[in-house]
Amino acid sequence: MSSGAVRIASIVVITIAALAFGWLALAALVAESGPGETLVVTESDEISEDLVVIGRSTEVVGHVRGGVLALGGDVTVIGSVDGDVAAIGGSVIQKSGSHISGDVLIVGGHYKPDSNSRCRGDGTETVVMAGSGQQLRDFFSNPTRELLVPEIDRNYLGWRVAAALSSFLLAIILVAIAPAQVSRASERLSADALRIGAIGFIGTLAGTVLVGLSLVALPGPFSAVISGLLLLAVIVIQLFGRVVAYFLVGRWLQRRIFGERSRSQSVALLLGVLALALLGSLPVVGALLVFAIFILSIGLVLTIPATPDSAAAATD
Numbered sequence: 001m002s003s004g005a006v007r008i009a010s011i012v013v014i015t016i017a018a019l020a021f022g023w024l025a026l027a028a029l030v031a032e033s034g035p036g037e038t039l040v041v042t043e044s045d046e047i048s049e050d051l052v053v054i055g056r057s058t059e060v061v062g063h064v065r066g067g068v069l070a071l072g073g074d075v076t077v078i079g080s081v082d083g084d085v086a087a088i089g090g091s092v093i094q095k096s097g098s099h100i101s102g103d104v105l106i107v108g109g110h111y112k113p114d115s116n117s118r119c120r121g122d123g124t125e126t127v128v129m130a131g132s133g134q135q136l137r138d139f140f141s142n143p144t145r146e147l148l149v150p151e152i153d154r155n156y157l158g159w160r161v162a163a164a165l166s167s168f169l170l171a172i173i174l175v176a177i178a179p180a181q182v183s184r185a186s187e188r189l190s191a192d193a194l195r196i197g198a199i200g201f202i203g204t205l206a207g208t209v210l211v212g213l214s215l216v217a218l219p220g221p222f223s224a225v226i227s228g229l230l231l232l233a234v235i236v237i238q239l240f241g242r243v244v245a246y247f248l249v250g251r252w253l254q255r256r257i258f259g260e261r262s263r264s265q266s267v268a269l270l271l272g273v274l275a276l277a278l279l280g281s282l283p284v285v286g287a288l289l290v291f292a293i294f295i296l297s298i299g300l301v302l303t304i305p306a307t308p309d310s311a312a313a314a315t316d
Contacts, residue, residue, distance in 0.1 A: 013198035017295065043079065050083065055141045057090065060098075067102060072140025074109070077119075089136025094119050103127070108136040152281070164277040171243045171269045179265070185240070185300050186248040193296070200299025207298075241297020246272030 038057045041047060041064060050066035051058065057073035060081060067083030068075055074090040077098045084102035085092055091109035094100065101121040104111055106128045113119055135155075175182050189196060211230060215223045247265070250272025254262050257271075280286040 013201055017197075017201045038073075041079070072137045089132075089134075089140055100124070108132050108134075157281075160277060160281050164273055167242070167246070167277070168270060168273045170239065171246050171273060172266065174239065174243045175247070175265055175269065182240075182244055182247055185244045186251070188303065189244060189248055189296065189300060196299035196303055197292070197296055198299070199302050200295035200297065203298050203302045204295055237297050237301050238294065241300055242293055243269075244300060245293050245296070246276060248272070249275050 038059055039053050041051070041058070041060045041062045043061045045062035047062075047064045047066065050069070051060075051064055052069045052071070053073060054071045055073065056070075057076070058068060058070050059076045059078065060068060061078045063079055064081045064083070068077075068081055068085045070087045070090050072089045073087070074093060075085055075087050076093040076095070077085065077100055078095045080099040080101075082101045084105065085100050086105040086107075087109050088107045089109065090106075092104050092106055092111050094111075094113040096114040096119075098119050099121075100119060101124070103124050104120075104126045106126075108129070108131060110130070111126055111128055211226075215227065218226065246269050250268035250270065253271040253275060254264075254268045258267075276289065280289050
């Protein structure tokens, strides 16, 4: 395939990715926020597996043989739950005559059992971590919107500053460990970002489908091991891609501000971290930046040349 055809194909793929992101952002921004209608497990219902509810509260009047997890809502138990009960951004309310055989985990809420009843299994534990309950509830009511347009307050700004400092330290460590790899990757990204992004987007879609099919087909223990390994691989890939982005953006700013004679890698990384942290704090732009760095990181890994010589030839 000629270079012109590759460029056209890359433009088409990146355009599709941009349109998909724009559609997702628009749908999230116009969607109504707030808690949804309460999910009720009626007295005649018996659920034989775990129950996971996002963005609304749950009321268990019947019997759940597995566990119950509510993200952004309360769990009210009137009947019985054989497994654990957890509420992230909500409370667990247990009525008289109900029974929870497993543990209770609450983040951003409270545990409210009726006082004069034996409603728990023997040897079970209750873990309650109060604080940030309303923020968690708001987040799970419309996660995409909260990611695109976060509420900018002191907690958010403090988190952004801490994230920028930790990113700078991790970038310094990674560049010290693998300076040549980071430099070559930044050169490849600078020379052909469009093709790398297109390959990263296609690779992400294909990888998601293949991983989903393999996890469904494989037995449970193998699926758990593969999921853990894939999660670790994605974290490492994203860390490498983010450092490359810091280095590339920082180098560009360094040359514009200090001239060609300034070649300090630490200064370049600091400028890159500050620039991307500032952009990442903007509504919608921050989410777009995360999306772009994700697919570029995947693309960088998928386009690693077989030998350093081939990388130099590709750059030339």
